[in-house]
Amino acid sequence: MPLIAGIAAVTIAAAVVPSTASTTPPAAAAGTVAAGDYVVRRGDSTYTIARRAGTTVQAVVAANALPAGGRRIHPGQRLVIPVPGAASATKAAAPTTSAPIRRVQAAAPASPTAARRAAATPRPAPTTSRAAQQAQVRALIEQVAAEHGVDRRLALAVGLQESGWRQDVTSHVGARGAMQVMPANARWASALAGRRLDLGDARDNVTAGVVILKQLRATAGSEDAAIGAYYQGLPSVTQRGMYRETRRYVASVKAHRSRM
Structure with missing residues (x-):
């Protein structure tokens, strides 16, 4: 997801590197980051920091109000590392990209005749593959x-x-x-x-x-x-x-x- 000319990221997240399909990195066994203040070091990214802290990228981004999804961090920058439990709270609060759930009233049971007619009605073609x-x-x-x-x-x-x-x-x-x-x-x-x-x-x-x-x-x-x-x-x-x-x-x- 690119970050262009100080305007915000065109980001990129897709096929190969790094994957954005999962933003909850597994906790690392070594080199962990404790909750609290953390000073960014050379080579750090929000992904690696979140991974070592046992939290999520979203939680780190939200805790620090980082622009562009947290891609623009630099050595010497001070970040607040949320406690691991904050990750789930961040996830719960984050808006989803899936379609909203639509609640409809349950229809009355169909009669046998209606059921037969429905079975005989051609179904619409599937959406584009x-x-x-x-x-x-x-x-x-x-x-x-x-x-x-x-x-x-x-x-x-x-x-x-x-x-x-x-x-x-x-x-x-x-x-x-x-x-x-x-x-x-x-x-x-x-x-x-x-x-x-x-x-x-x-x-x-x-x-x-x-x-x-x-x-x-x-x-x-x-x-x-x-x-x-x-x-x-x-x-x-x-x-x-x-x-x-x-x-x-x-x-x-x-x-x-x-x-x-």
């Missing part, structure tokens, strides 16, 4: 990349890394859609695209990711830096260099591209 959705998103990425003069293989690789070419994905920090764009970056992406973009729309989401990638490619100085900035944020990459997890992200994206 995951494979079909992925094919549609891939085609969108290729088309939008061509429209904006971006290497289609690079855009495809970033989309695969971010979401597995799926529009119905929202990360634990709120990054949305096929290109895992943070809502805070929608206005910036809209300015780059020259029109208002709706991240819930597949084409607009892909457009947002592609124009951001194009802007980074033009300003980051190298392709590796542009890919890393999509994940870590250009200011952070420029000032601190790529974190270890960012280097893994860059390697993964380039490996995807080599197979396109």
